[in-house]
Amino acid sequence: xxxxxxxxxxxxxxxxxxxxxxxxxxxxxxxxxxxxxxxxxxxxxxxxxxxxxxxxxxxxxxxxxxxxxxxxxxxxxxxxxxxxxxxxxxxxxxxxxxxxxxxxxxxxxxxxxxxxxxxxxxxxxxxxxxxxxxxxxxxxxxxxxxxxxxxxxxxxxxxxxxxxxxxxxxxxxxxxxxxxxxxxxxxxxxxxxxxxxxxxxxxxxxxxxxxxxxxxxxxxxxxxxxxxxxxxxxxxxxxxxxxxxxxxxxxxxxxxxxxxxxxxxxxxxxxxxxxxxxxxxxxxxxxxxxxxxxxxxxxxxxxxxxxxxxxxxxxxxxxxxxxxxxxxxxxxxxxxxxxxxxxxxxxxxxxxxxxxxxxxxxxxxxxxxxxxxxxxxxxxxxxxxxxxxxxxxxxxxx
Amino acid sequence: xxxxxxxxxxxxxxxxxxxxxxxxxxxxxxxxxxxxxxxxxxxxxxxxxxxxxxxxxxxxxxxxxxxxxxxxxxxxxxxxxxxxxxxxxxxxxxxxxxxxxxxxxxxxxxxxxxxxxxxxxxxxxxxxxxxxxxxxxxxxxxxxxxxxxxxxxxxxxxxxxxxxxxxxxxxxxxxxxxxxxxxxxxxxxxxxxxxxxxxxxxxxxxxxxxxxxxxxxxxxxxxxxxxxxxxxxxxxxxxxxxxxxxxxxxxxxxxxxxxxxxxxxxxxxxxxxxxxxxxxxxxxxxxx
Numbered sequence: 001x002x003x004x005x006x007x008x009x010x011x012x013x014x015x016x017x018x019x020x021x022x023x024x025x026x027x028x029x030x031x032x033x034x035x036x037x038x039x040x041x042x043x044x045x046x047x048x049x050x051x052x053x054x055x056x057x058x059x060x061x062x063x064x065x066x067x068x069x070x071x072x073x074x075x076x077x078x079x080x081x082x083x084x085x086x087x088x089x090x091x092x093x094x095x096x097x098x099x100x101x102x103x104x105x106x107x108x109x110x111x112x113x114x115x116x117x118x119x120x121x122x123x124x125x126x127x128x129x130x131x132x133x134x135x136x137x138x139x140x141x142x143x144x145x146x147x148x149x150x151x152x153x154x155x156x157x158x159x160x161x162x163x164x165x166x167x168x169x170x171x172x173x174x175x176x177x178x179x180x181x182x183x184x185x186x187x188x189x190x191x192x193x194x195x196x197x198x199x200x201x202x203x204x205x206x207x208x209x210x211x212x213x214x215x216x217x218x219x220x221x222x223x224x225x226x227x228x229x230x231x232x233x234x235x236x237x238x239x240x241x242x243x244x245x246x247x248x249x250x251x252x253x254x255x256x257x258x259x260x261x262x263x264x265x266x267x268x269x270x271x272x273x274x275x276x277x278x279x280x281x282x283x284x285x286x287x288x289x290x291x292x293x294x295x296x297x298x299x300x301x302x303x304x305x306x307x308x309x310x311x312x313x314x315x316x317x318x319x320x321x322x323x324x325x326x327x328x329x330x331x332x333x334x335x336x337x338x339x340x341x342x343x344x345x346x347x348x349x350x351x352x353x354x355x356x357x358x359x360x361x362x363x364x365x366x367x368x369x370x371x372x373x374x375x376x377x378x379x380x381x382x383x384x385x386x387x388x389x390x391x392x393x394x395x396x397x398x
Numbered sequence: 399x400x401x402x403x404x405x406x407x408x409x410x411x412x413x414x415x416x417x418x419x420x421x422x423x424x425x426x427x428x429x430x431x432x433x434x435x436x437x438x439x440x441x442x443x444x445x446x447x448x449x450x451x452x453x454x455x456x457x458x459x460x461x462x463x464x465x466x467x468x469x470x471x472x473x474x475x476x477x478x479x480x481x482x483x484x485x486x487x488x489x490x491x492x493x494x495x496x497x498x499x500x501x502x503x504x505x506x507x508x509x510x511x512x513x514x515x516x517x518x519x520x521x522x523x524x525x526x527x528x529x530x531x532x533x534x535x536x537x538x539x540x541x542x543x544x545x546x547x548x549x550x551x552x553x554x555x556x557x558x559x560x561x562x563x564x565x566x567x568x569x570x571x572x573x574x575x576x577x578x579x580x581x582x583x584x585x586x587x588x589x590x591x592x593x594x595x596x597x598x599x600x601x602x603x604x605x606x607x608x609x610x611x612x613x614x615x616x617x618x619x620x621x622x623x624x625x626x627x628x629x630x631x632x633x634x635x636x637x638x639x640x641x642x643x644x645x646x647x648x649x650x651x652x653x654x655x656x657x658x659x660x661x662x663x664x665x666x667x668x669x670x671x672x673x674x675x676x677x678x679x680x681x682x683x684x685x686x
Binding site: 039040041043044047048171197198199200202203204205207208209211212215228231232235236239240241257258260261262263264265 | 408521526534611656
């Protein structure tokens, strides 16, 4: 895979422009790239992140732009296809000469783009929670890493007295890595893992899996399913008689955006782990939710990855202002330590890992489809993508 | 042990879903030889019909939607057949590419009309609950599959139209020389095949996602059932769907979902080595 991506990177652009990265356009605008899946299976999630990023660009432009220049978004479609992400990233950097790129959702798309950004020394802002164990010098990770979402989720289950856990996930890198961490945590915290099941992405037949879960009688299920599988899983779990009271299912990839599609009836009362909810109370969020609804329609909801995408643009703009240039190395240097009040609360860039300090929040899905916070970590958690500060996690990073 | 026993009805209900999504294909692929990649999108059209009818019919939309979705998806199929496919009869590869393109267009159309996120279709309150491991909505799908098979069998064997359809399928030239308007029969076959996809779409709202990419999740399974059952063979499709459902159910119970998929595919490949024509073979003296 890496070889393929490198090959694409090597033949994708005009070789003469290879060194000319991040000029961002010489005129009165600064070009920025937005690279998400606007078609294919991931479009369901990624389109909304692009919308949130466009909103941030519009707001920044209204307030006078960055360094006296207006931001000009260049939107590309990754088409839910990982080599396409690499190819389009290459195009944005080499041909459009964007100052930075905001993009990606799945870990597979990030891993496909990573070598392109490292080779061309360009910047990517990646807005989705992920499995950790990565720290590229050319990526800023604005979603949660594992110690800001999965571990707090486990802390919450432990607090609730849930000792027997069943793991259900989609069959790819994020759920498998997440479950490795969960098993190590469980071993160190006296929890028992009753089963660990994976289904292919896009799987829709969950009757057998439901039977296995019901027979194992766990206290709770830890759900790392992604995409449309969540709809089938929750519908079939509900019709088998499983409720949030009898067996709570904690999800880490179900946000406000997905709840209606799953059917509120089918998921009401189940817990989720994120860093942001539409209902999170602070002035920055009120403003964000109002602006988003005004631009895209009153029925729209805001979710954690959308908020992280929205933040990415602001954090980059702040770093550019501090650096006084869009030049990548200067922006990277300036970014460390930048702290902004965002809809989720205070977000600080950790210069060392290029991850964010974020507050972990556990929420319960309400009958109106929104998520109500029931627990939070109290303060922003320092990002620890390699889980170096957790003694039980030794050996996971290798 | 209880888990093991539960897998039996679960396997049959998986088979019912497979049968429902494949029934339409036994017409369009099985009888007409059209590799219709847009079949999944007709399923999607059925699901969205149920979604739209919710405003009128509330929670019982699923029932009202069954006949409406049959007509909606059927008409979509008819338009596709008249506008494009009929120009490509006898050219399976071209049809495959054509209908694949149509399926992409329809997916994007759904995305533009209904938005990229999945939509909510509430299931009727009287379908909530379960007998043992069998939820009522699964029993409903099982009944719907059985009902559809009976209706198709009656149509094919007891009505004049159905017999004409069989005649065209067995020997097109001879049917044409006997005075059967084969073009008309093709239209009707495509209408019914596509309409059945619409019915499957309504049923799937009870257990799966309702979104623009819904069809892509089912299209491969649908073709598997038709290929394993034998082209154009109703009883082949029924037996293949039940067998694949049970195999899937137990393979996943003993291993896991990813491996179960591998086992099912491997079993079908092995089976086709012995019976390349599928379970049942249509015998015909037509010069094709």
